[in-house]
Amino acid sequence: MLAACAAAGRRFNDKQAAAAAARAALPPEEAEAERRYLEKQRLLFMGDSRRRERRSRRRQLPREITDELMVELLALLGPDLGEDGEAVLRRVAPDAPAWVGPAVDGVLTGRALAMYRRGFLAELTEAYYINEDEDGTGFHEDGIWRHCAQGSE
Incomplete structure (x- = not known):
C-alpha cells in the first residue's frame, strides 16, 4: 500500500512539473492572458476573501492517497502502521481533511x-473536525467542518 502511495505521489509530482514546464514555455503575452483569466475565475467563483485564499493554499494530493479505502486500510494497520504510513496520513490531514x-x-x-x-x-x-480557516464572522462559521456521513455522497 505504501509503495502505491509513493508511486502515486511521484506520478502526481511529475504531472505538476510537466504542467509548470508547459506554462513556463508559453510566450509572455499568453502567460499574462492566462494569469488574468485564472484570476478573474477565482474572483468570480471564490470572491475576494482572505479566508478563501488561505484555503486555496492547500496542496493538491493524488487521488490514490486520498482514496477512502486506502485511508481506511492504512488506519486499520493500527500498531503496524509505521512511520511511512503515518507520513501518508499526516500528508492527507492538513491538505484534505475531509x-x-x-x-x-x-x-x-x-x-x-x-x-x-x-x-x-x-x-x-x-x-x-476543526476548521482553522473559519473566522466566525459568517453564518455557520464556527470552526467545525461539516462532513457528510460516509456513503451518503
Whole structure:
C-alpha cells in the first residue's frame, strides 16, 4: 500500500512539473492572458476573501492517497502502521481533511489508530473536525467542518 502511495505521489509530482514546464514555455503575452483569466475565475467563483485564499493554499494530493479505502486500510494497520504510513496520513490531514474521515470515523479504525501511537488519533481527529480557516464572522462559521456521513455522497 505504501509503495502505491509513493508511486502515486511521484506520478502526481511529475504531472505538476510537466504542467509548470508547459506554462513556463508559453510566450509572455499568453502567460499574462492566462494569469488574468485564472484570476478573474477565482474572483468570480471564490470572491475576494482572505479566508478563501488561505484555503486555496492547500496542496493538491493524488487521488490514490486520498482514496477512502486506502485511508481506511492504512488506519486499520493500527500498531503496524509505521512511520511511512503515518507520513501518508499526516500528508492527507492538513491538505484534505475531509478525506481523513475513514481513519477517524470508521468502525474499527479509531481503535486501531489509538493503538499505534499516543496522540496520533487525536491529531487526525483535530484535522478532521476543526476548521482553522473559519473566522466566525459568517453564518455557520464556527470552526467545525461539516462532513457528510460516509456513503451518503
